[in-house]
Amino acid sequence: MDVQTWTYIIVGVTFALYIGIAIWSRAGSTKEFYVAGGGVSPLANGMATAADWMSAASFISMAGLISFMGYDGAVYLMGWTGGYVLLALLLAPYLRKFGKFTVPDFIGDRYYSDVARTVAVICAIIVSFTYVAGQMRGVGVVFSRFLEVPINTGVIIGMALVFFYAVLGGMKGITYTQVAQYCVLIFAFMVPAFFISFQLTGNVLPQLGFGGTLSDGTYLLDKLDQLHVELGFAEYTSGSKSTLDVFAITLALMAGTAGLPHVIVRFFTVPKVKDARISAGYALILIAILYTTAPAIAAFARTNLINTVSNKPYADMPEWFSNWEKTGLIKYEDKNGDNLIQYVADAEKNELIIDRDIIVLANPEIAKLPNWVIALVAAGGLAAALSTAAGLLLVISTSVAHDLIKKQIKPDISEKGELLWARIGAAVAVVVAGYFGINPPGFVAAVVALAFGLAAASFFPAIILGIFDKRMNKEGAIAGMVVGITLMLFYMVKFKFDAFGGGGPDDWWFGISPEGFGAVAMCVNVIVSLVISRFTPPAPEDVTEMVENIRYPRGAGAAQDH
Amino acid sequence: MDKTQRKIYWNRNLNYLLTLLSIWFAVSFGAGILFAEELNSIRIGGFKLGFWFAQQGSIYTFVILIFIYVRLMNKLDKDFDVDEK
Numbered sequence: 202m203d204v205q206t207w208t209y210i211i212v213g214v215t216f217a218l219y220i221g222i223a224i225w226s227r228a229g230s231t232k233e234f235y236v237a238g239g240g241v242s243p244l245a246n247g248m249a250t251a252a253d254w255m256s257a258a259s260f261i262s263m264a265g266l267i268s269f270m271g272y273d274g275a276v277y278l279m280g281w282t283g284g285y286v287l288l289a290l291l292l293a294p295y296l297r298k299f300g301k302f303t304v305p306d307f308i309g310d311r312y313y314s315d316v317a318r319t320v321a322v323i324c325a326i327i328v329s330f331t332y333v334a335g336q337m338r339g340v341g342v343v344f345s346r347f348l349e350v351p352i353n354t355g356v357i358i359g360m361a362l363v364f365f366y367a368v369l370g371g372m373k374g375i376t377y378t379q380v381a382q383y384c385v386l387i388f389a390f391m392v393p394a395f396f397i398s399f400q401l402t403g404n405v406l407p408q409l410g411f412g413g414t415l416s417d418g419t420y421l422l423d424k425l426d427q428l429h430v431e432l433g434f435a436e437y438t439s440g441s442k443s444t445l446d447v448f449a450i451t452l453a454l455m456a457g458t459a460g461l462p463h464v465i466v467r468f469f470t471v472p473k474v475k476d477a478r479i480s481a482g483y484a485l486i487l488i489a490i491l492y493t494t495a496p497a498i499a500a501f502a503r504t505n506l507i508n509t510v511s512n513k514p515y516a517d518m519p520e521w522f523s524n525w526e527k528t529g530l531i532k533y534e535d536k537n538g539d540n541l542i543q544y545v546a547d548a549e550k551n552e553l554i555i556d557r558d559i560i561v562l563a564n565p566e567i568a569k570l571p572n573w574v575i576a577l578v579a580a581g582g583l584a585a586a587l588s589t590a591a592g593l594l595l596v597i598s599t600s601v602a603h604d605l606i607k608k609q610i611k612p613d614i615s616e617k618g619e620l621l622w623a624r625i626g627a628a629v630a631v632v633v634a635g636y637f638g639i640n641p642p643g644f645v646a647a648v649v650a651l652a653f654g655l656a657a658a659s660f661f662p663a664i665i666l667g668i669f670d671k672r673m674n675k676e677g678a679i680a681g682m683v684v685g686i687t688l689m690l691f692y693m694v695k696f697k698f699d700a701f702g703g704g705g706p707d708d709w710w711f712g713i714s715p716e717g718f719g720a721v722a723m724c725v726n727v728i729v730s731l732v733i734s735r736f737t738p739p740a741p742e743d744v745t746e747m748v749e750n751i752r753y754p755r756g757a758g759a760a761q762d763h
Numbered sequence: 764m765d766k767t768q769r770k771i772y773w774n775r776n777l778n779y780l781l782t783l784l785s786i787w788f789a790v791s792f793g794a795g796i797l798f799a800e801e802l803n804s805i806r807i808g809g810f811k812l813g814f815w816f817a818q819q820g821s822i823y824t825f826v827i828l829i830f831i832y833v834r835l836m837n838k839l840d841k842d843f844d845v846d847e848k
Contacts, residue, residue, distance in 0.1 A: 274816075275795060275817035275818050278818055279821050279822070283791050288828045290780055294836075412810040413808070414809065420808070421809055422810065422814070423809065438811050439803070444797065447796050448792060450791075453789065473847045475837060475840070476835060478829075479833050481829060482830050485829055489825070496819070525843045607816070620779075628826075663784065752773055753769070753772070753845040754840055755844075755845045755846065
């Protein structure tokens with residue numbers, strides 16, 4: 202059977218599965234809609250968190266990015282896993298004990314202020330929207346390449362599906378579809394990895410094959426370093442970013458991960474504090490399977506790619522090459538007219554431009570794997586994009602229905618009314634996200650990476666200080682959040698969108714890129730919060746009592762409405 | 764539980780956090796970034812050690828750290844009788 206038939210079959214089966222689960226797990230109350238009734242088992246929550254967390258970016262783009270960045274790719278690997286240590290140790294158990302529905306709930310109650318709550322809601326919505334648009338785009342790319350429908354049709358099909366189970370099922374529907382999506386995506390990621398690792402190094406486990414030898418007896422990584430040097434690139438294992446920048450980006454991604462509202466909210470869905478701790482552990486194991494495989498795939502793909510294209514006649518390129526050329530993601534220009542492909546670091550002489558996003562999708566074709574494996578990768582990419590999109594949409598709908606309408610505009614709203622608002626919120630969010638998926642503003646990709654910086658500069662210090670510093674008060678926290686996020690936004694707008702005089706890498710403060718600046722803004726947030734809180738009145742007694750209370754696990758009922 | 768007991772429980776928790784987070788920092792920011800260059804002169808099989816910490820080792824360590832934390836805290840909760848019934 203050809204790839205397209207396989208893709209229709211595999212994607213069709215997985216979609217039917219998601220819809221079936223959504224119908225079976227409809228939400229009947231706000232509690233089920235927001236936190237799945239608070240009765241999700243830790244392992245199921247771990248799987249759902251992993252699927253929620255691993256987006257189209259992790260599945261489709263990350264290995265490709267690393268493949269082009271070499272050592273520097275470690276910022277994503279460490280940044281996006283190390284955040285779970287912070288989450289498990291510093292946030293999840295305490296927020297679970299606190300036991301409400303959302304992050305703005307915590308900020309609003311801990312800092313006894315609707316201003317703080319509103320700041321948190323705005324941050325949550327900005328972060329989630331920028332993120333979700335990228336997911337919808339990922340859905341479109343997969344559809345257009347593998348099912349050969351236009352990207353826009355792909356986005357609309359994806360929207361309809363997410364609409365169906367997010368609006369109907371709320372957190373409950375999303376949780377159980379995410380469990381299924383985790384299984385699909387990890388299977389789809391690992392199968393080609395096993396094949397390729399075995400082909401190249403004779404070792405089935407990619408984590409070991411990564412450090413293994415090629416058929417000619419040299420180590421894979423040595424060979425790759427050598428190829429890189431020959432073509433004029435930096436050594437694969439040493440990278441080209443400055444140490445300070447690598448440090449800052451890693452820190453910003455870690456803190457950002459721990460501060461992302463759609464990840465934090467997952468820990469409100471388990472029954473106990475104990476479950477919140479262990480479920481962060483399960484989530485990280487399940488994520489680590491993909492995150493330790495991705496750098497191996499990156500190295501395999503890089504080697505295969507260079508061996509396939511470098512100095513080879515254009516006319517002899519395999520079928521995948523022309524398939525991807527059609528989508529515009531591979532571009533070849535014969536600058537010196539010798540009909541060979543020169544793929545080198547020097548931009549003047551380089552004749553081949555490869556979009557890094559296609560590495561994972563094209564990898565099975567480059568390695569000549571069977572058609573069903575290629576189809577499986579398409580289904581995996583869709584699972585990753587849809588699960589994350591659904592989780593983000595829920596954060597947006599909860600922010601609207603719970604944090605804005607119920608908490609501020611209309612406190613006497615009935616349960617049914619609130620649920621209706623939550624569904625309307627989700628529906629509107631799906632449509633808006635779909636619109637940005639079809640008409641992506643040029644800066645989506647840039648902003649997705651910066652969403653972490655924004656979360657690190659705003660939420661993360663406010664939550665940590667709220668738990669560990671009893672003296673922290675609303676003046677300190679609000680000032681910290683506002684200064685932190687403003688500073689981050691300023692730096693981002695200045696260096697990414699060229700406003701306020703713009704500037705290039707030479708003008709970066711301390712040589713830190715906008716991606717890493719979240720780490721600096723976060724430190725500024727902490728300092729501002731601490732200083733201001735010491736010069737203003739302490740938090741009222743009932744608040745310090747609440748902080749005291751969340752430090753001890755006993756008595757954590759299921760998540761409660763107020 | 765009285766006030767001093769609570770204080771001991773909380774300080775012990777903070778001690779665990781400090782120890783575990785030091786290891787978290789040492790493997791990622793230390794071995795994977797700040798000292799990666801130096802460690803790269805040591806090799807394990809096909810890996811340079813600094814590179815291995817950055818792209819593999821730190822992730823394994825993160826997983827282990829969380830599970831150690833879970834064990835320590837569950838025991839601490841029991842010892843101080845603040846665990847959930």
